[in-house]
Amino acid sequence: MKVKSRPRGFGWLGVAVAAGVAGGATAPCAWAIDKYAGEFLKLPVGARALGMGSAFVALADDATAVYWNPAGLVFASQRQAWAEHAEQFGDLVNHDFLAFQLPLAKTSSGHPQAVGLAFLRSAVDDIVIRDKDPEDLIPGQEFEDTNGNGEWDFDPNDPNGPGSERLFIENIPYYLDSEAEMAFLLSYARNLGNTLAAGVSAKIIRQSLPGNSSFGIGADLGVLYLPTSSLSAGLKISDVTTTFLSWDSGRRETIAPSVTLGAQYTRSFEPLRGTVSFAGDMDMSFDNRKTASAVSFGEWVLGADFHGGLEYWYSRTVALRFGSTTNAISGGAGFRYRGFGVDYAFVGDHPEFDSSHRIGGSYSF
Numbered sequence: 323m324k325v326k327s328r329p330r331g332f333g334w335l336g337v338a339v340a341a342g343v344a345g346g347a348t349a350p351c352a353w354a355i356d357k358y359a360g361e362f363l364k365l366p367v368g369a370r371a372l373g374m375g376s377a378f379v380a381l382a383d384d385a386t387a388v389y390w391n392p393a394g395l396v397f398a399s400q401r402q403a404w405a406e407h408a409e410q411f412g413d414l415v416n417h418d419f420l421a422f423q424l425p426l427a428k429t430s431s432g433h434p435q436a437v438g439l440a441f442l443r444s445a446v447d448d449i450v451i452r453d454k455d456p457e458d459l460i461p462g463q464e465f466e467d468t469n470g471n472g473e474w475d476f477d478p479n480d481p482n483g484p485g486s487e488r489l490f491i492e493n494i495p496y497y498l499d500s501e502a503e504m505a506f507l508l509s510y511a512r513n514l515g516n517t518l519a520a521g522v523s524a525k526i527i528r529q530s531l532p533g534n535s536s537f538g539i540g541a542d543l544g545v546l547y548l549p550t551s552s553l554s555a556g557l558k559i560s561d562v563t564t565t566f567l568s569w570d571s572g573r574r575e576t577i578a579p580s581v582t583l584g585a586q587y588t589r590s591f592e593p594l595r596g597t598v599s600f601a602g603d604m605d606m607s608f609d610n611r612k613t614a615s616a617v618s619f620g621e622w623v624l625g626a627d628f629h630g631g632l633e634y635w636y637s638r639t640v641a642l643r644f645g646s647t648t649n650a651i652s653g654g655a656g657f658r659y660r661g662f663g664v665d666y667a668f669v670g671d672h673p674e675f676d677s678s679h680r681i682g683g684s685y686s687f
Contacts, residue, residue, distance in 0.1 A: 388440040391558045396436050399425065404682060439507065465489045662683075
């Protein structure tokens, strides 16, 4: 057994996250759907989308479509670069996202097409690791040598706690490490007709934590249907063929497919010289996760989460956004000027943690 301290700066949640991933990485080799495998991929991106309660599958028309619905890339008339930073649950988890979309020349049949690239990173940084074997502990300096035998005597049955001799944890040398999860996405989209578009995102996943790492490959599929210029419906299937994660310990995990259905309606609002968009999404998971809205089929559980959002643009320059999810409310604002854009969003009223804040910048050219 080695002595390790509690990570600094993110408390018990960070310990739980790191321990959960580590447990999965060191468990015996097996093939199974793991409901928390690749969990960081479920953290939404884009301050615009987040401000609308993450109801964005049918509205995605910027560089964040690489994540939300790759089919939406075809509706961009310009190249766009997107960058953002988020501090989840106060400053608990750092979440960064970079994206770029590029319209391509039309196909030989005259259909628009586009490609997109994205990089996603979610990390808990500066974790304090005290990694020292019990036999190497220094008596009197790193532990209280009560019986004078020069060894730290660990007794799980001690009524005073798990150890008959108290550790001086602050005197044990440490180093800083990170628990980081990253994904690279490459997307392609094209129109299939006047009212239908489809896209696919291939993704490479890399996870690392003190002592273990994993690698995985997967794909997402997206479809957009536009019966009118103001109405659209979207479908995204994440991990469409299931995504496999292989840990260096021999453990293999499987991310189950999930489906998001969405719709949006946009109309002009002349009294306020702007446009208003209403959007709603429903996420469905097939990994036996018991969400707020779930239906059981024997041993299997179909989980569902609902999102709703509203966005108002004044002269396509200033935006206000409001939204809600199953567990929280959100809001935000945006600004556009000569190709430059800034967006801000927050998600509040979490029962245990501080609000999450997101700010992003974009440039269209």
